[in-house]
Amino acid sequence: MRSVGVSVVAVLVLWAAARSAPGPPPIRFEDIAGRAGVRFRTENCPTPQKHQPETMPAGVAVFDYDGDGLPDIYFVNGAEMPSLVKTGAKYFNRLYHNNGNGTFTDVTESAGVAGSGYGMGVAVGDYDNDGRPDLFVANVNGNQLFHNNGDGTFTDVTAKAGVSGGVSGGRKMWSVAAGWFDYNNDGRLDLFVSNYCKWDPENEPVCMGLDGRGYCHPNSFAPLPDTLYRNNGDGTFTDVSQDTGIAGVLGKGMGVGFADYDGDGFVDIFVANDNSPNLLFHNLGGKRFEEVGFPANVAYNEDGNALSGMGAEFRDVDNDGRPDVWHTAVENETFPLFLNRGGGQFTNATQSSGLARLTRMMSGWSNGVVDLDNDGWKDLVVARGNVMDDIDKVSRHFHYAEPNGVFRNLGHGQFADVSAGAGADFQHPAPHRGLAYGDLDNDGRIDLVVTALGAPAEVYRNITGNANHWILLRLEGVRSNRMGLGARIRVRTPDGGVQYEEATTSSGYGASRDARVHFGLGPNVEVREIEIRWPSGVRQILRDVRADRVLEVKEPAG
Numbered sequence: 426m427r428s429v430g431v432s433v434v435a436v437l438v439l440w441a442a443a444r445s446a447p448g449p450p451p452i453r454f455e456d457i458a459g460r461a462g463v464r465f466r467t468e469n470c471p472t473p474q475k476h477q478p479e480t481m482p483a484g485v486a487v488f489d490y491d492g493d494g495l496p497d498i499y500f501v502n503g504a505e506m507p508s509l510v511k512t513g514a515k516y517f518n519r520l521y522h523n524n525g526n527g528t529f530t531d532v533t534e535s536a537g538v539a540g541s542g543y544g545m546g547v548a549v550g551d552y553d554n555d556g557r558p559d560l561f562v563a564n565v566n567g568n569q570l571f572h573n574n575g576d577g578t579f580t581d582v583t584a585k586a587g588v589s590g591g592v593s594g595g596r597k598m599w600s601v602a603a604g605w606f607d608y609n610n611d612g613r614l615d616l617f618v619s620n621y622c623k624w625d626p627e628n629e630p631v632c633m634g635l636d637g638r639g640y641c642h643p644n645s646f647a648p649l650p651d652t653l654y655r656n657n658g659d660g661t662f663t664d665v666s667q668d669t670g671i672a673g674v675l676g677k678g679m680g681v682g683f684a685d686y687d688g689d690g691f692v693d694i695f696v697a698n699d700n701s702p703n704l705l706f707h708n709l710g711g712k713r714f715e716e717v718g719f720p721a722n723v724a725y726n727e728d729g730n731a732l733s734g735m736g737a738e739f740r741d742v743d744n745d746g747r748p749d750v751w752h753t754a755v756e757n758e759t760f761p762l763f764l765n766r767g768g769g770q771f772t773n774a775t776q777s778s779g780l781a782r783l784t785r786m787m788s789g790w791s792n793g794v795v796d797l798d799n800d801g802w803k804d805l806v807v808a809r810g811n812v813m814d815d816i817d818k819v820s821r822h823f824h825y826a827e828p829n830g831v832f833r834n835l836g837h838g839q840f841a842d843v844s845a846g847a848g849a850d851f852q853h854p855a856p857h858r859g860l861a862y863g864d865l866d867n868d869g870r871i872d873l874v875v876t877a878l879g880a881p882a883e884v885y886r887n888i889t890g891n892a893n894h895w896i897l898l899r900l901e902g903v904r905s906n907r908m909g910l911g912a913r914i915r916v917r918t919p920d921g922g923v924q925y926e927e928a929t930t931s932s933g934y935g936a937s938r939d940a941r942v943h944f945g946l947g948p949n950v951e952v953r954e955i956e957i958r959w960p961s962g963v964r965q966i967l968r969d970v971r972a973d974r975v976l977e978v979k980e981p982a983g
Contacts, residue, residue, distance in 0.1 A: 449798065449800065449833075449891065450798070450889060450890050450891045451843060451846035451847065451889070452797045452798050452804065452831055452833060452843055452846070452847055452887075452889050453846070453847055453848045453851075453887075453888050453889050453890070454847055454848050454850060454851045454872075454873065454885035454886065454887055454888065455848060455850050455885070455886050455888050456850035456851075456853070456883050456884060456885055456886075457527065457884050457885075457886045458881060458882055458883055458884040459881075460527070460528075461527055461528050461529050461884055462521075462528045462529050462530065462531075463498065463521055463529050463882060463884050464531075464881070465500045465502075465519050465521075465876075465881070465882040466515075466879065466880060466881055466882070467482055467483045467500070467502060467503065467858065467859075467876045467877060467878050467879065467880070467882070468502055468503050468504075468515050468516050468879070469481075469482050469483070469503045469878045469879065470503055470504065470505055470506040470516075471506075471814065471878075471879070472506050472507075473638065474506075474507070474629070474638070475632070475634070475638050475639055475640045475641075476506050476507055476626055476629065477622075477624055477629065477640060477641060477646070478503075478506075478543055478545075478565045478599070478624070479503075479506060479640070480640050480812055480813075480814065480878070481545065481601070481858070482501065482502065482503045482543070482544060482545055482858060482859075482876075482878070483500065483501040483502055483503060483544050483545065483546075483858060483859055483876055483935070484501040484544070484545060484546035484547045484563070484602070484791075484859045484861075484876075484934070484935030484936050484937070485498065485499065485500050485501065485547065485791075485859040485860070485861045485874050485875075485876050485882070485936055485937075486498070486499040486547045486548075486549050486560070486861055486930075486936065486937035486938075487861045487862060487863035487865070487874055487937070487938055487939045488549040488558050488863075488930070488937060488939065488940065489523075489558070489939075489940075490520070490522075490536075490557070490558060490573060491522070491577060492556070492557065493523075493525070494867070494975070495523035495524075495525050495865075495866075495867070496523060496863045496864065496865050496939050497520065497521060497522050497523045497529070498520070498521045498523070498529065498861075498865075498874055498884070499518065499519070499520050499521075499538070499547060499549075499560065499937075500518060500519045500520075500521075500859075500876060500882060501518050501540070501544035501545065501546060501547050501562060501859070501935070502516050502517060502518050502519065502540070502544050503516060503543050503544060504516045504542060504543040504544070506543075506626070507626035507627075509542055509543040509564075509565055509566040509626075510541070510542075511539065511540060511541055511542070514539075517533055517534075517539035517540065518533070518538060518539055518540040518544055518562065519531060519533045519539075520532050520533045520536050520538050523865065527866070532577065535577065535578070536577060536578055536579055537571070537578050537579050537580065537581070538560060538571050538579050540562055540564075540569060541569065542562075542564035542565060542566045542567055542568075542569070543564055543565040543566055544562055544563070544564055544565075545563045545564060545565060545599075545600060545601045545602065545935050546562070546563040546600075546601055546602040546603060546934070546935020546936065547560060547561065547562050547563070547603075547935065547936070547937050548560075548561040548563070548602075548603040548604050548605055548616070548930065548931060548937055549561075549605070549930045549937040549940070550604075550605025550614045550616075550908060550910065550930060551573075551614065551906070551907045551908045552570075552605065552613070552614045552616070552656060553572070553660060554612070554613065554902075554906060554907040555573075555575070555907070556575075556901075556907055557573035557574075557575045558573060558908070558940070559571060559572050559573045559579075560573070560579065561588070561603050561605070561616060563600035563601055563602055563603045563618060563619075563935060564590075564597075564600060565599045565600075565624075566596070566597050566599075567583075567589045567590055567597040568583065568588060568589055568590045568597075568600050568603075568618065569581060569583045569589070570582050570583045570586050570588050572660075582660065585660060585661065586660060586661055586662050587654075587661055587662050587663070587664070588616060588618075588654055588662050590618070590620075590652070591620070591650075591652055591664070591666075593623050593649060594623055594625065596624075596625060598620045598623075598649055598652075599620060599621045599622060599623075599624050599649070600618050600619065600620050600621070600652075601619055601620070601621045601678060601679055601934075601935055602618075602619045602678065602679060602680055602681045602931075602934065602935040603616060603617060603618045603619065603681065603931075603935075604616075604617050604681045604682075604683055604929070604930070604931030604937075605617075605908075605910060605930065605931070606683045606692045606694075606910055606911055606929070606931075607692065607905070607906050607910065607911050607960050608653070608655075608669075608691070608692060608708060608711055608714075609655070609691075609711035609712070610690070610691065610711055610905075610911075610960050610961065610962075611656075611658075611711075612902070612904060612905055612906055612960075612961065613656035613658050613906060614656055614906050614908070614910060615653065615654060615655050615656050615662075616653070616654040616656070616662060617651065617652070617653050617654075617671075617681060617683075617694055618651060618652040618653075618654070619651050619678025619679060619680075619681050619696050620649040620650065620651055620652060620678050621649065621677050621678060621679070621699070622643065622646035622647060622648060622649055622677050623646055623647040623648075623649060624646055629641075630645050632645060634813065634815055637815075639813065639815065640812070640813065640814075642700070643677055643699045643700040643701075643733075644700060646677075648675040648676050648677050648701055649675060649676070649677070649678070650666060650671065650672040650673070650674065650675055650676075651666070651671055651672075651674075651676070651678050651696060651704075652664060652666050652671070652672075653665050653666045653669055653671045653714075668713075669712070669713050669714050670706075670713045670714045670715065670716070671706065671714055673716075674704060674716045675701075676696065676698040676701045676702070676704055677698050677699040677700060677701050678696050678697075678698060678699075678704075679696070679697045679698065679699050679734050679735050679736070679737070679934060680696070680697040680734065680735060680736040680737030680738075680752060680753075680791075680792075680933060680934045680935070681694065681695070681696055681697075681737060681931055682694070682695040682737040682738055682739025682740075682750065682929075682931060682932075683695075683739060683910075683911070683927075683929050683931055684739040684740070684748035684927050684929070685708075685748070685911070685913065685927065686705075686707075686739070686747065686748050686765055686769075687707070687769055688747075689708075689710075690960075690962065691708035691709075691710060691711050692708060692911045692960075693705065693706060693707055693708045693714075694706040694708075694714070695723065695737055695739045695750055696734075696737070697734030697735060697736065697737040697752040697753075698731070698734045699733050699734055699735070700731055700732075700733055701731050702718055702719065702724035702725060702731050703718050703723050703724050703725075703731075703732075703734055703752070704716055704718050704724070705717050705718040705721050705723050705724075707721075707769075717769065720769070721769055721770060721771055722763065722770060722771045722772065722773065723750055723763045723771050726758070726759070726761055726773065726775070727773050727775065727776070732752075732754040732755075732758045732761065733754045733755040733758060733812075734752050734753075734754060735752065735753040735754060735755075735789060735790045735791070735792075735934050736752060736753045736789065736790055736791040736792040736807070736808075736860070736932075736933040736934035736936075737750065737751075737752045737753075737792075737933070737934075738750070738751045738752070738792055738793060738794040738932060738933065739929075740794040740803060740926070740927075741765075741803070741924075741925045741926065741927075742762070742764075742794055742803050742805075742834065743764060743838065744801075744802065744922075744923060744924050744925065745765075745925075746915070746923075746925045747765035747766070747767055748765055748927065749762065749763060749764050749765050749771070750762070750763040750765075750771065751763070751792065751794055751805060752792070753789030753790060753791075753792050753807055753934070754788075754789065755788045755789075755811075755812055756785070756786060756787060756788050756811070756823050757785060757786075758785075759775050759780060759781045759784045759785050760775070760780055760784040760787070760789055760792070760807065761773060761775045761780075762774045762775050762778050762780050774838065777838065778838055778839055778840055779839050779840050779841070780805075780832070780840055783832065783840065783842045784830075786822065786823070787807070787809055787827065787830060788809060788810060788811045788812060788823070788827060789807040789808065789809050789830070790807075790808050790809070790810060790857060790858045790859070790860070790933075790934045791807070791808045791857075791858065791859050791860035791861070791875075791932075791933030791934035791935070791936050792805065792806065792807040792808070792860065792932075792933045792934070793805070793806045793807075793860060793861075793862045793873070793932055793933055793938070795862055795871050795938075795943065796834075796871070796943065796944070796945035797831065797833075797870075797871055797887060797889065798833070798889050798891060798893065798945065799869065799870065799889075799891070799893035799894065799895045799945030799946065799947065800836075800891075800893055800945055800947050801836075801918070801922050801924060801944075801945050801946060801947045802834035802835075802836045802945075803834055804831060804832060804833050804834045804840075805831070805832040805834070805840060806829070806830070806831045806832075806860065806862070806873065807829065807830045807831075807860070808829055808857035808858060808859060808860035808875050808876075808933075808934075809827035809828060809829050809830055809857050810825065810826065810827050810855065810856035810857040810858060810877065810878070811823055811824060811825045811826075811827060811856065813825065814856070824854065825856050826854035826855045826856050827854050827855075827856075827857065828844065828851065828852045828853060828854045829844070829851060829857055829860075829873075829875060829883075830842065830844045831843055831844050831847055831851070832844075848888075850883070850885070851885065853883070855877035855878075855880045855883075856877050856878040856879070856880065857875055857876065857877045858876050858877060858878060858934070859874075859875065859876035859933070859934065859935060859936055860873060860874070860875045860876075860933050860934070860936060861873075861874050861932065861933065861936040861937060861938050861939075862874070862932070862938050862939065863938055863939025863941070864897060864939060864941070864943065865884070865886070866886065867897075867975060869894075869895035869896075869897070869973060870887035870888075870889055870895075871887055871939075871943060872884070872885055872886050872887050873885040873887070892948070893945060893946065893947050893948065894945075894946040894947065894948070894949055894950055894972040894973050895943065895944065895945050895946055895972065895973060896916075896943075896944050896946060896952060896970065896972050896973070896974065896976060897941045897942065897943050897944075897974075897975040897976065898914065898941060898942040898943075898944075898955070898975075898976055898978055899940075899941045899975055899976065899977045899978070900912055900928055900940075900941075900942065900957070900978055900980070901977065901978070901979045901980065902959060902960070902961070902980045903979065903980040903981070903982050904959070904961035904963060904980060904982070905959045905960040905961040905963070905980055906960065908928070908930075908940055909928050909959065909960075909980065910928050910929055910930065910940070910960075911927065911928060911929070911960040912927065912928040912942075912957055912958065912959050912960060913925070913926075913927050913928075913957070913958045914926045914927070914928070914942055914955065914956065914957050914958075915954075915955070915956040916944050916946075916952055916954070916955055916956075917952070917953045917954040917955075917956075918946055918947070918949040918951075918952060918953055919949055919951065919953050920947070920948065920949055922946075922947065922949070924944055926942050926943075926944065928940070928942050941975065946972050949972060950971070950972050950973075951969060951970060951971055951972050952967075952969075952970040952972060953968065953969065954966060954967070954968050955967040955968075955970055955978075957978065957980075959980050961980070963980055963981055963983075965978070965980065965981055
């Protein structure tokens with residue numbers, strides 16, 4: 426009996442020690458937009474007529490357009506309603522150059538990227554393999570492709586390239602998001618565009634909202650097919666949507682994610698749809714796509730309902746080497762997490778991970794799956810804001826302006842809402858929409874850029890304080906596409922940790938992230954092994970790599 430008592434006491438002592446042990450430092454951000462010179466507002470031009478696109482802009486990109494090693498910021502903006510024309514400078518898309526000293530300079534007009542239509546999303550990719558990232562802008566009324574000239578300017582090559590968008594009912598199809606990927610592994614980036622619905626401002630249904638006229642439910646509009654453009658290698662593209670099977674499925678496309686979910690060497694596509702089943706396009710050897718959302722268990726929630734899919738991330742959240750799916754939705758729907766179990770099957774882990782409880786009262790748009798505290802586990806972040814601009818008039822629980830959210834990955838299948846500890850700036854409510862991420866100051870901590878309707882953009886510098894280490898990989902393809910998009914990377918650390926990532930720029934809702942591949946390394950001051958499987962099939966291994974730096978990796982030519 427005495428030994429049992431001692432054991433009980435020992436257990437109680439250990440339990441008390443665990444209870445009192447300090448947890449990891451909080452994930453924290455400070456909004457530096459004002460002092461950094463980033464003065465952008467998303468002008469969605471709200472009208473009494475409640476035109477449907479007004480509540481949905483706008484995307485944002487974090488990318489290094491001039492190759493100086495410092496990520497710049499590109500904002501997509503709206504236009505005047507109902508003409509959908511940028512009638513003044515306040516509607517311009519905006520490009521901010523990173524000066525490297527914590528400030529940014531607006532270079533929109535000299536760069537020639539102000540745009541012309543009512544903007545939704547942006548996709549970054551080097552489509553001609555010249556080493557300079559180009560911009561594709563998804564619009565309500567005809568898309569645009571800007572070629573990077575390498576001298577700080579861009580040229581609108583939409584007409585030559587043939588990517589302005591399909592036609593539905595005599596009007597250009599309303600596109601929301603897009604992404605670059607090499608679907609046939611020929612070394613050239615192809616372009617996928619998610620299209621939303623058939624919409625005509627001159628024949629728009631009148632819908633009653635919570636307090637008078639309101640924005641219509643998506644079911645008031647007919648769905649559209651998505652679009653796939655094959656890169657011809659001469660500055661032009663061919664619409665292969667019909668030939669590849671992409672056009673055979675209709676939906677209301679929002680966020681887009683790319684990953685090789687079954688490890689067959691060909692990149693697949695996930696599309697979050699608004700009030701219609703999500704789509705998972707399985708790549709059949711670079712020739713055709715088969716839509717497998719329902720059999721793969723990512724089309725609906727656990728109750729068999731289609732959700733208001735918004736932002737989408739197709740990333741490995743549990744470090745098992747298989748890309749998972751996390752997408753956002755609106756209040757009372759939760760933000761579903763689908764874990765990839767292999768064999769073409771996903772498991773809905775929204776309840777078991779704690780995300781169902783944490784997100785049920787939230788509305789989310791763009792999102793990110795990224796290691797924000799460099800502990801070796803990817804966290805979740807979301808730009809929050811309600812769809813309805815009059816929700817405050819009828820609800821005590823939901824608000825048009827919401828604070829953003831961040832969920833720490835606890836490393837055992839669970840997540841914790843740590844938004845309240847992320848700093849006063851991060852708690853600022855607004856009707857947020859876009860979110861892109863990247864390391865703006867190259868300090869190894871991933872920063873955020875967030876947009877909001879009719880409100881200033883937020884540039885969140887990550888000021889999380891800990892001693893964790895990191896590495897950023899800047900890939901350069903040779904046989905593969907120049908940016909190395911689609912490359913699969915495995916990192917092994919001396920403490921036995923293993924992480925996986927796939928190179929992509931597509932993220933969230935109409936957003937584009939820093940192309941460099943980031944890994945948090947925890948206490949490890951070096952990486953034991955980095956394995957890269959390039960889209961060309963080349964396998965490259967680097968060993969004993971020093972941490973806390975940006976490492977440029979070039980694909981072997983042979």
